[in-house]
Amino acid sequence: MNDREKQDPAYSLSWFFSLGVSMNFSELDLIIIGAGPAGISMAVEAINAGICNSKILILEKGEAHAWSIQKFYQEKKQVTANFKGQPAVCHGVMCIEDMNKSETLSYFDQAIKKNNIKVHYQEEVLSMSPTEKGFDIETSENSYQTKTCAIAIGIFGKPKKPDLKISSDIKKQVHFDITSYKFNNEKVLVVGGGDSASEYAQFLVENNNSISFSYRRDNFSRMNDINRDSLLALSTNKKVNIIYNSNIKMLEASPDQKVIVTFEEELPPITVDHVIFALGGTTPQNFLKLIGIKFNGEQPILKNGNETTVKGLYLLGDLAAGKKGGSIISAFNSAVGAMKNICQGQLSCHPVATDNIEKPQKVMGIKTFKQK
Ligand SMILES: Cc1cc2nc3c(=O)[nH]c(=O)nc-3n(C[C@H](O)[C@H](O)[C@H](O)COP(=O)(O)OP(=O)(O)OC[C@H]3O[C@@H](n4cnc5c(N)ncnc54)[C@H](O)[C@@H]3O)c2cc1C
Numbered sequence: 001m002n003d004r005e006k007q008d009p010a011y012s013l014s015w016f017f018s019l020g021v022s023m024n025f026s027e028l029d030l031i032i033i034g035a036g037p038a039g040i041s042m043a044v045e046a047i048n049a050g051i052c053n054s055k056i057l058i059l060e061k062g063e064a065h066a067w068s069i070q071k072f073y074q075e076k077k078q079v080t081a082n083f084k085g086q087p088a089v090c091h092g093v094m095c096i097e098d099m100n101k102s103e104t105l106s107y108f109d110q111a112i113k114k115n116n117i118k119v120h121y122q123e124e125v126l127s128m129s130p131t132e133k134g135f136d137i138e139t140s141e142n143s144y145q146t147k148t149c150a151i152a153i154g155i156f157g158k159p160k161k162p163d164l165k166i167s168s169d170i171k172k173q174v175h176f177d178i179t180s181y182k183f184n185n186e187k188v189l190v191v192g193g194g195d196s197a198s199e200y201a202q203f204l205v206e207n208n209n210s211i212s213f214s215y216r217r218d219n220f221s222r223m224n225d226i227n228r229d230s231l232l233a234l235s236t237n238k239k240v241n242i243i244y245n246s247n248i249k250m251l252e253a254s255p256d257q258k259v260i261v262t263f264e265e266e267l268p269p270i271t272v273d274h275v276i277f278a279l280g281g282t283t284p285q286n287f288l289k290l291i292g293i294k295f296n297g298e299q300p301i302l303k304n305g306n307e308t309t310v311k312g313l314y315l316l317g318d319l320a321a322g323k324k325g326g327s328i329i330s331a332f333n334s335a336v337g338a339m340k341n342i343c344q345g346q347l348s349c350h351p352v353a354t355d356n357i358e359k360p361q362k363v364m365g366i367k368t369f370k371q372k
Contacts (some may be wrong), residue, residue, distance in 0.1 A: 013092050040111050
């Protein structure tokens with residue numbers, strides 16, 4: 001038995017199972033798919049509600065926890081607690097204040113270590129099916145059985161793409177995040193109207209890029225005050241050229257391998273080195289529908305505590321946030337509701353009362369969480 005198997009009964013059992021040995025599989029209480037803010041918060045709430053950590057497993061397809069944050073946040077990003085203008089009010093054990101990217105990641109590290117949460121990295125869920133006792137889950141590595149399951153895979157696996165034909169000669173100049181290419185001293189068009197779009201523009205200006213910013217409306221109602229004011233200040237100082245009321249019609253390559261952008265409106269075309277779309281993500285509808293979750297139009301139908309139409313199966317975080325979009329704190333809070341529901345008859349547990357929770361404390365720049 002290797003180290004992982006010794007520490008992790010679920011792993012060793014499924015390994016044993018994979019050899020074809022017939023035995024009574026001791027099932028898990030809760031499998032959480034995705035180790036982002038929602039998934040980690042779900043495990044923390046479950047442990048605080050009295051579920052043994054050996055009965056909880058997080059399956060994460062990335063190399064590390066909070067993979068969307070690691071991948072999509074630029075290094076110097078200020079992580080805001082009231083993202084998209086949502087109230088920074090935490091209902092459960094986990095909570096953040098405004099902090100930087102590395103502090104945010106340390107907070108998640110701490111939550112996993114302190115609560116001894118089992119996370120299997122680089123293990124992608126391929127399929128799952130409801131059974132009489134709960135769910136059978138097949139991953140790239142193993143098979144598991146669990147009584148309840150929470151899906152917290154976010155929406156960034158599939159960034160929202162514009163309805164435009166992007167020809168192969170400019171594909172490398174069209175981006176959906178700003179971490180996969182180092183922009184320096186270039187002309188960049190940022191497309192979007194939310195906090196991410198504003199933050200991308202601010203970061204790119206700091207790195208000596210010349211920025212145009214295309215937004216389809218005439219005022220920024222979806223940004224928090226800091227991001228809106230920062231973007232407008234950059235526009236006043238002529239560091240960002242905001243093109244309001246603009247919808248892109250076409251992107252094409254110029255003879256000198258730049259991107260010519262034309263608009264549906266009567267606006268002059270612009271020529272840039274790169275275009276970045278910051279349009280948010282999309283719900284992985286196919287994956288969810290295959291499991292049997294019912295949808296109302298584009299949105300999954302969710303009951304109390306974000307339980308889906310499949311009993312014992314929950315959607316958390318951005319997946320449950322609907323059209324208004326999610327934030328780290330709303331992801332934390334989604335787990336609190338789910339845990340309350342689970343403890344009402346699905347598992348034997350008692351959700352922690354909110355008045356027993358201290359506000360997060362700042363310890364050497366890193367927030368900690370603890371109960372009274
Ligand atoms: C550029 C940008 C800036 C942002 N800034 C802020 C901010 O300042 N403040 C704020 O509050 N919010 C911010 N947000 C939003 C915030 O990051 C999200 O609301 C939050 O991360 C949602 O958490 P989640 O756990 O639902 O999903 P995610 O954070 O997306 O986590 C999902 C996890 O599931 C994993 N996963 C995906 N598919 C599978 C699978 N099939 N099997 C196993 N694992 C899987 C992913 O690798 C990932 O680790 C920002 C978002 C972006 C894109």
